[in-house]
Amino acid sequence: MGCAVPPARSRPQPGMEPLSGALKKRATEQHYRAEVMIAGEQLRLRLHDGKLIKDRRYHLRTYPNCFVAKELTDWLIDHKEAPDRETGIRLMQKLMDHYIIHHVCDEHSDYKDAKLLYRFRKDDGTFPLSKDVKVFMRGQSLYEKLVSVEGSILKVREENSVKYQRAFLGCEMVEWLVQEGEAESRREAVELGQALLEHGIIQHVSNRHHFLDSDILYQFWINFRRRRRLTELLSENSSRALSESPDSPFCLRKLNPEPGNTSFLSVLKRPVTNEELLSPGAPYVKKTLTIVGDAVGWGFVVRGGRPCHIQAVDPGGPAAAAGMKVCQFVFSVNGMYVLHLDYQTISSLIMTGPRTLVMEIMEAIE
Numbered sequence: 025m026g027c028a029v030p031p032a033r034s035r036p037q038p039g040m041e042p043l044s045g046a047l048k049k050r051a052t053e054q055h056y057r058a059e060v061m062i063a064g065e066q067l068r069l070r071l072h073d074g075k076l077i078k079d080r081r082y083h084l085r086t087y088p089n090c091f092v093a094k095e096l097t098d099w100l101i102d103h104k105e106a107p108d109r110e111t112g113i114r115l116m117q118k119l120m121d122h123y124i125i126h127h128v129c130d131e132h133s134d135y136k137d138a139k140l141l142y143r144f145r146k147d148d149g150t151f152p153l154s155k156d157v158k159v160f161m162r163g164q165s166l167y168e169k170l171v172s173v174e175g176s177i178l179k180v181r182e183e184n185s186v187k188y189q190r191a192f193l194g195c196e197m198v199e200w201l202v203q204e205g206e207a208e209s210r211r212e213a214v215e216l217g218q219a220l221l222e223h224g225i226i227q228h229v230s231n232r233h234h235f236l237d238s239d240i241l242y243q244f245w246i247n248f249r250r251r252r253r254l255t256e257l258l259s260e261n262s263s264r265a266l267s268e269s270p271d272s273p274f275c276l277r278k279l280n281p282e283p284g285n286t287s288f289l290s291v292l293k294r295p296v297t298n299e300e301l302l303s304p305g306a307p308y309v310k311k312t313l314t315i316v317g318d319a320v321g322w323g324f325v326v327r328g329g330r331p332c333h334i335q336a337v338d339p340g341g342p343a344a345a346a347g348m349k350v351c352q353f354v355f356s357v358n359g360m361y362v363l364h365l366d367y368q369t370i371s372s373l374i375m376t377g378p379r380t381l382v383m384e385i386m387e388a389i390e
Contacts, residue, residue, distance in 0.1 A: 100115065191243040224245055247377075302363075352385040
């Protein structure tokens with residue numbers, strides 16, 4: 025698909041319209057709200073499937089589609105969505121704070137781990153359809169349409185030696201929106217793209233520009249289909265800040281350094297180059313590890329770059345159970361070759377990918 029623009033309009037060039045700090049902050053906040061809504065909806069569907077949500081009778085009155093708080097806390101722990109009752113309470117309070125669940129009679133503004141009835145607002149029609157929520161729903165609809173169509177404009181694309189998932193050119197998105205009847209004109213398509221960016225649904229790959237009808241590269245910041253771990257919601261930082269953190273709890277369990285301390289001493293005895301790893305007869309063997317994340321992550325830390333290595337492994341985490349060890353080198357992540365990437369990019373790939381992680385690692389032959 026080309027990016028032809030009518031001659032009457034001059035195509036904006038990269039470098040124009042830098043994204044302001046205030047807009048970045050707003051997009052980050054809206055992105056986090058969207059993540060809470062997605063996690064809440066995924067939980068609601070799972071609870072319906074598990075028959076935890078059902079009609080219940082209390083004091084001669086029947087309350088449809090509700091759950092008992094104490095039972096739900098038990099469920100969260102049993103399904104490894106929360107390590108303890110205190111965390112489970114905090115998770116549900118987060119959903120209450122974002123108007124996703126509420127007490128059936130609205131007599132309690134906080135979530136109590138007791139035999140009290142609560143309900144998802146989506147199940148009783150009280151979920152507030154604000155302008156922000158409508159933009160989120162529009163973005164989700166567009167995402168589902170794009171990932172389902174053959175020959176989609178969403179692709180893995182590379183810029184400055186970094187590969188980006190779910191990426192597209194601004195002009196391609198504008199053309200697609202017009203062709204699919206999602207916008208009546210290129211101007212309206214640009215306005216829709218700008219709304220999606222301001223709500224943290226899409227972003228410029230370097231987070232420097234607003235949405236433009238140009239050949240600038242953007243990506244869907246939100247992967248709507250990724251299964252969320254509820255504990256992701258407890259960070260007071262934004263999801264963007266977490267994805268840039270080398271010690272995000274999405275990857276690391278119980279091994280985080282002191283806040284603000286991102287320095288580390290490498291576990292490697294000496295630096296190793298890609299050429300050394302890949303040279304014929306090199307004393308390394310490649311292994312494939314399948315790691316199923318639990319409620320708190322996968323249980324390891326990636327560090328370094330070109331190649332990256334495993335810096336730490338939680339002995340009680342999923343990665344250790346799959347055979348991961350420190351000093352192994354990361355060859356691929358979910359089928360993507362990553363020897364040329366730095367640890368921030370690899371961490372982002374892991375955290376935005378599926379819960380079941382497939383990694384190829386290279387290990388020294390002892």
